[in-house]
Amino acid sequence: MHVQRCSNASQKYLVYTNPVVWPSLALNDAEELGALRAALALGRMLGRVVILPRFHCSSVSPAVGDVGGGRQLARRRRRVATAAPPPPPSRECPLNSLLNVTAFDAQFHGAYRESSFLRHPLVPSVVRDDLSPPQDVHRPLRNGTGAAAALLPAKAARLRVDEALRLFGSSPSGVLVFRSLYRVQPRFDGVAEQRAFDSRVLEAFRRGTYRQM
Numbered sequence: 001m002h003v004q005r006c007s008n009a010s011q012k013y014l015v016y017t018n019p020v021v022w023p024s025l026a027l028n029d030a031e032e033l034g035a036l037r038a039a040l041a042l043g044r045m046l047g048r049v050v051i052l053p054r055f056h057c058s059s060v061s062p063a064v065g066d067v068g069g070g071r072q073l074a075r076r077r078r079r080v081a082t083a084a085p086p087p088p089p090s091r092e093c094p095l096n097s098l099l100n101v102t103a104f105d106a107q108f109h110g111a112y113r114e115s116s117f118l119r120h121p122l123v124p125s126v127v128r129d130d131l132s133p134p135q136d137v138h139r140p141l142r143n144g145t146g147a148a149a150a151l152l153p154a155k156a157a158r159l160r161v162d163e164a165l166r167l168f169g170s171s172p173s174g175v176l177v178f179r180s181l182y183r184v185q186p187r188f189d190g191v192a193e194q195r196a197f198d199s200r201v202l203e204a205f206r207r208g209t210y211r212q213m
Contacts, residue, residue: 006122013113013127014043015051016178021089028056028089029098031182036095037201039178041186043111044197045164048176050112056089057097100208107204118175130174137167137184156183 016039022028032055043050094115095101118128138157159167164186168176188194 006117006120007124009124009126011127012046012048012173013051013117013175014039014046014048014178015118015175016053016181018053018055019180020182021056023088025058025087025089032056033098033205034183035181037205038181038184038186040108040111040201041188041197042159042164042168042181042184045161045186045188046169046176049110051117051175052095052112052115054092054115055095055098056091057093058087058090096208098208099204100206103206104204107200127174132171132173132176134177134179135168136179137181156185159184159186161187161189 016035018032018035020031022031036052039050042048095104117123137159188197
Protein backbone atom coordinates (compact mmCIF):
# COMPACT_ATOMS: atom_id res chain seq x y z
CA MET A 1 0.00 0.00 0.00
CA HIS A 2 1.44 3.36 -1.01
CA VAL A 3 2.83 5.36 1.93
CA GLN A 4 1.22 8.63 0.87
CA ARG A 5 -2.20 6.97 0.63
CA CYS A 6 -1.87 5.85 4.25
CA SER A 7 -0.21 8.84 5.86
CA ASN A 8 -2.46 11.65 4.58
CA ALA A 9 -3.99 12.99 7.80
CA SER A 10 -6.24 15.52 6.03
CA GLN A 11 -8.10 13.03 3.83
CA LYS A 12 -11.57 12.05 5.05
CA TYR A 13 -13.11 8.62 4.61
CA LEU A 14 -16.39 6.72 4.49
CA VAL A 15 -16.79 3.17 5.75
CA TYR A 16 -19.73 0.78 5.85
CA THR A 17 -20.40 -2.88 6.55
CA ASN A 18 -22.24 -5.78 4.92
CA PRO A 19 -23.92 -7.27 8.02
CA VAL A 20 -26.31 -9.67 6.26
CA VAL A 21 -25.54 -13.17 5.03
CA TRP A 22 -28.02 -13.44 2.18
CA PRO A 23 -29.67 -16.80 1.44
CA SER A 24 -28.36 -17.07 -2.12
CA LEU A 25 -25.27 -15.97 -3.98
CA ALA A 26 -27.33 -14.11 -6.58
CA LEU A 27 -29.16 -12.08 -3.95
CA ASN A 28 -25.93 -11.57 -2.03
CA ASP A 29 -24.15 -10.16 -5.07
CA ALA A 30 -27.05 -7.88 -6.00
CA GLU A 31 -27.32 -6.42 -2.49
CA GLU A 32 -23.61 -6.05 -1.81
CA LEU A 33 -22.77 -4.57 -5.20
CA GLY A 34 -25.73 -2.22 -4.85
CA ALA A 35 -24.31 -1.08 -1.51
CA LEU A 36 -20.86 -0.63 -3.05
CA ARG A 37 -22.36 1.51 -5.81
CA ALA A 38 -24.09 3.63 -3.16
CA ALA A 39 -20.86 4.03 -1.20
CA LEU A 40 -18.92 5.19 -4.25
CA ALA A 41 -21.63 7.73 -5.11
CA LEU A 42 -21.78 9.03 -1.53
CA GLY A 43 -18.01 9.23 -1.41
CA ARG A 44 -18.03 11.45 -4.49
CA MET A 45 -20.85 13.62 -3.12
CA LEU A 46 -19.22 14.08 0.28
CA GLY A 47 -15.60 14.29 -0.85
CA ARG A 48 -14.65 11.14 1.06
CA VAL A 49 -12.64 8.08 0.07
CA VAL A 50 -14.52 4.79 0.51
CA ILE A 51 -12.97 2.14 2.76
CA LEU A 52 -14.22 -1.16 1.40
CA PRO A 53 -16.07 -3.60 3.65
CA ARG A 54 -15.64 -7.34 3.66
CA PHE A 55 -17.94 -9.12 1.21
CA HIS A 56 -19.56 -12.55 1.35
CA CYS A 57 -18.89 -15.35 -1.09
CA SER A 58 -18.85 -19.09 -1.42
CA SER A 59 -15.85 -21.37 -1.67
CA VAL A 60 -17.53 -22.72 -4.84
CA SER A 61 -16.85 -20.79 -8.02
CA PRO A 62 -19.85 -19.08 -9.64
CA ALA A 63 -21.89 -21.42 -11.77
CA VAL A 64 -21.97 -19.12 -14.78
CA GLY A 65 -18.68 -17.44 -15.60
CA ASP A 66 -17.98 -14.33 -17.64
CA VAL A 67 -15.05 -15.87 -19.42
CA GLY A 68 -14.85 -18.52 -22.08
CA GLY A 69 -16.84 -18.62 -25.28
CA GLY A 70 -18.26 -20.87 -27.96
CA ARG A 71 -18.40 -24.55 -27.09
CA GLN A 72 -16.82 -24.06 -23.64
CA LEU A 73 -19.55 -21.63 -22.57
CA ALA A 74 -22.28 -23.82 -24.04
CA ARG A 75 -21.03 -26.85 -22.11
CA ARG A 76 -20.88 -24.80 -18.91
CA ARG A 77 -24.45 -23.61 -19.37
CA ARG A 78 -25.66 -27.18 -19.94
CA ARG A 79 -23.95 -28.26 -16.70
CA VAL A 80 -25.54 -25.36 -14.84
CA ALA A 81 -29.00 -26.25 -16.12
CA THR A 82 -28.78 -29.69 -14.50
CA ALA A 83 -26.70 -28.83 -11.45
CA ALA A 84 -27.91 -28.34 -7.91
CA PRO A 85 -28.44 -24.72 -6.78
CA PRO A 86 -25.22 -23.07 -5.60
CA PRO A 87 -24.74 -22.91 -1.84
CA PRO A 88 -25.37 -19.66 0.02
CA PRO A 89 -22.44 -17.43 0.95
CA SER A 90 -20.31 -19.22 3.51
CA ARG A 91 -17.37 -16.92 4.26
CA GLU A 92 -16.06 -13.39 4.12
CA CYS A 93 -13.85 -12.38 1.23
CA PRO A 94 -12.22 -9.33 -0.37
CA LEU A 95 -13.55 -7.43 -3.36
CA ASN A 96 -11.52 -9.44 -5.86
CA SER A 97 -13.69 -12.48 -5.11
CA LEU A 98 -16.64 -10.60 -6.63
CA LEU A 99 -15.18 -8.20 -9.17
CA ASN A 100 -12.24 -7.93 -11.52
CA VAL A 101 -10.04 -5.49 -9.61
CA THR A 102 -8.20 -4.30 -12.74
CA ALA A 103 -11.49 -3.16 -14.29
CA PHE A 104 -12.64 -1.67 -10.98
CA ASP A 105 -9.39 0.18 -10.41
CA ALA A 106 -9.45 1.62 -13.94
CA GLN A 107 -12.64 3.51 -13.02
CA PHE A 108 -12.26 4.20 -9.29
CA HIS A 109 -8.54 4.36 -8.60
CA GLY A 110 -7.97 6.73 -5.69
CA ALA A 111 -11.64 6.68 -4.69
CA TYR A 112 -11.34 3.64 -2.39
CA ARG A 113 -9.08 1.87 0.07
CA GLU A 114 -8.85 -1.80 1.00
CA SER A 115 -10.90 -3.16 3.91
CA SER A 116 -7.76 -3.47 6.07
CA PHE A 117 -6.83 0.20 5.58
CA LEU A 118 -7.59 1.41 9.12
CA ARG A 119 -5.40 -1.38 10.56
CA HIS A 120 -2.37 -0.33 8.52
CA PRO A 121 0.44 0.88 10.83
CA LEU A 122 1.12 3.93 8.64
CA VAL A 123 -2.43 5.30 8.99
CA PRO A 124 -2.14 8.14 11.54
CA SER A 125 -4.12 7.78 14.76
CA VAL A 126 -5.85 11.10 14.08
CA VAL A 127 -7.59 9.30 11.20
CA ARG A 128 -7.82 5.77 12.60
CA ASP A 129 -9.45 6.80 15.88
CA ASP A 130 -11.70 9.58 14.55
CA LEU A 131 -14.82 7.50 13.85
CA SER A 132 -18.31 8.96 13.71
CA PRO A 133 -21.24 7.31 15.50
CA PRO A 134 -22.87 4.72 13.18
CA GLN A 135 -25.16 6.42 10.68
CA ASP A 136 -28.33 5.18 9.00
CA VAL A 137 -29.71 6.44 5.69
CA HIS A 138 -32.94 4.53 6.21
CA ARG A 139 -35.16 4.52 9.22
CA PRO A 140 -33.98 1.26 10.80
CA LEU A 141 -36.35 -1.68 10.45
CA ARG A 142 -35.57 -5.20 11.61
CA ASN A 143 -36.30 -7.76 8.97
CA GLY A 144 -35.28 -11.39 8.83
CA THR A 145 -34.17 -13.94 11.38
CA GLY A 146 -31.09 -15.99 12.09
CA ALA A 147 -28.08 -15.30 9.90
CA ALA A 148 -30.01 -12.80 7.78
CA ALA A 149 -31.23 -10.71 10.72
CA ALA A 150 -29.99 -7.14 10.37
CA LEU A 151 -31.21 -3.61 9.92
CA LEU A 152 -32.85 -3.71 6.51
CA PRO A 153 -34.88 -1.02 4.75
CA ALA A 154 -38.46 -1.66 3.76
CA LYS A 155 -37.80 -0.01 0.38
CA ALA A 156 -35.05 1.72 -1.55
CA ALA A 157 -34.03 5.17 -0.35
CA ARG A 158 -33.24 7.75 -3.04
CA LEU A 159 -30.81 10.36 -1.84
CA ARG A 160 -30.11 13.57 -3.73
CA VAL A 161 -26.85 15.47 -3.40
CA ASP A 162 -28.39 18.22 -1.25
CA GLU A 163 -29.91 15.60 1.06
CA ALA A 164 -26.59 13.77 1.41
CA LEU A 165 -24.83 17.02 2.25
CA ARG A 166 -27.53 18.03 4.71
CA LEU A 167 -27.47 14.69 6.52
CA PHE A 168 -23.77 13.87 6.45
CA GLY A 169 -21.80 16.73 4.95
CA SER A 170 -21.20 18.53 8.23
CA SER A 171 -19.73 15.53 10.04
CA PRO A 172 -16.30 16.53 11.41
CA SER A 173 -15.18 12.92 11.82
CA GLY A 174 -12.27 11.69 9.79
CA VAL A 175 -14.12 8.43 9.15
CA LEU A 176 -17.88 8.59 8.53
CA VAL A 177 -19.34 5.23 9.59
CA PHE A 178 -22.51 3.73 8.10
CA ARG A 179 -24.12 0.60 9.52
CA SER A 180 -24.90 -0.54 5.98
CA LEU A 181 -25.84 0.91 2.61
CA TYR A 182 -28.25 -1.74 1.36
CA ARG A 183 -30.89 -0.35 -1.01
CA VAL A 184 -29.57 3.19 -0.86
CA GLN A 185 -29.70 4.97 -4.21
CA PRO A 186 -27.78 8.26 -4.29
CA ARG A 187 -28.62 10.39 -7.35
CA PHE A 188 -26.54 13.18 -8.82
CA ASP A 189 -28.28 16.42 -9.76
CA GLY A 190 -27.17 16.65 -13.37
CA VAL A 191 -28.26 14.13 -16.00
CA ALA A 192 -24.80 14.13 -17.58
CA GLU A 193 -23.06 13.51 -14.24
CA GLN A 194 -25.43 10.67 -13.38
CA ARG A 195 -24.92 9.04 -16.77
CA ALA A 196 -21.16 9.38 -16.44
CA PHE A 197 -21.21 7.73 -13.02
CA ASP A 198 -23.51 4.94 -14.24
CA SER A 199 -21.14 4.32 -17.15
CA ARG A 200 -18.15 4.08 -14.81
CA VAL A 201 -20.00 1.57 -12.62
CA LEU A 202 -20.96 -0.49 -15.66
CA GLU A 203 -17.31 -0.69 -16.71
CA ALA A 204 -16.04 -1.31 -13.17
CA PHE A 205 -18.49 -4.00 -12.02
CA ARG A 206 -17.17 -6.90 -14.04
CA ARG A 207 -17.20 -10.32 -12.48
CA GLY A 208 -13.92 -11.63 -11.16
CA THR A 209 -12.79 -15.24 -11.28
CA TYR A 210 -10.25 -15.11 -8.44
CA ARG A 211 -10.90 -17.47 -5.53
CA GLN A 212 -8.82 -17.29 -2.32
CA MET A 213 -9.15 -20.59 -0.46
